[in-house]
Amino acid sequence: xxETDCNPMELPNNTGFEEDSDYRDxxxxxxxxxxxxxxxxxxxxxxxxxxxxxxxxxxxxxxVAYINVETRERNRYCLELTEAGLRVVxxxxxxxxxxxxxxxxxxxxxxxxxxxxxxxxxFGNALxxxxxxxxxxxxx
Numbered sequence: 001x002x003e004t005d006c007n008p009m010e011l012p013n014n015t016g017f018e019e020d021s022d023y024r025d026x027x028x029x030x031x032x033x034x035x036x037x038x039x040x041x042x043x044x045x046x047x048x049x050x051x052x053x054x055x056x057x058x059x060x061x062x063x064v065a066y067i068n069v070e071t072r073e074r075n076r077y078c079l080e081l082t083e084a085g086l087r088v089v090x091x092x093x094x095x096x097x098x099x100x101x102x103x104x105x106x107x108x109x110x111x112x113x114x115x116x117x118x119x120x121x122x123f124g125n126a127l128x129x130x131x132x133x134x135x136x137x138x139x140x
Contacts, residue, residue, distance in 0.1 A: 038065035038081050041108045048122040049112065050074065057094040068093040072118035079111065086111045 038054045046052050055066035055078065066089070067079040078090040085104035088111075089096045105111035112119040 033060075033062055034065035034081055035060040038067050041081065041086070042067060045108055045112060045119075045123070047126065048072075048119045049116070055094050058096065066094070066096075069112070071112070071116035072122065073116060075115070077115065088115070 035054060038060070042052050042054060049069055050072050051068070051070040053068055054060070055068055058066040058078070060066070063082060065081045067081060067086075068076070069079060070076050070093075076092050077088050078093060078095050079086050080089045080096070082104075085106050086108055087104045088102040089100060091097075105114070109123070112123075
């Protein structure tokens with residue numbers, strides 16, 4: 001199970017699952033569309049990278065989605081998102097390379113932390129600012 005800091009209230013209500021007969025049989029079960037999961041991942045960390053978006057070229061399915069990310073160092077990656085986690089599948093947007101055997105990361109934070117020192121710095125600074133804000137709130 002992927003962990004994101006996504007508030008379910010922020011997700012759009014028009015997922016289209018209700019009208020889609022393929023999903024009616026799954027009511028009450030935990031069927032997840034990986035595209036929604038991928039969008040949540042992107043929204044969570046977009047502030048700390050140069051560019052990040054769900055691939056419109058590579059196919060998304062219930063069990064897989066692809067995310068393009070460009071780090072602040074200007075390195076491009078294509079990430080695969082599955083129930084197993086996230087991993088790099090190519091060193092460019094909208095590509096997959098079957099020869100690439102990269103490890104899965106449980107979270108997008110862990111993956112980006114391993115790829116981008118600038119991400120680590122920006123994310124760390126944002127965390128510090130949030131902690132300072134919370135500290136001020138609790139003192140007032």
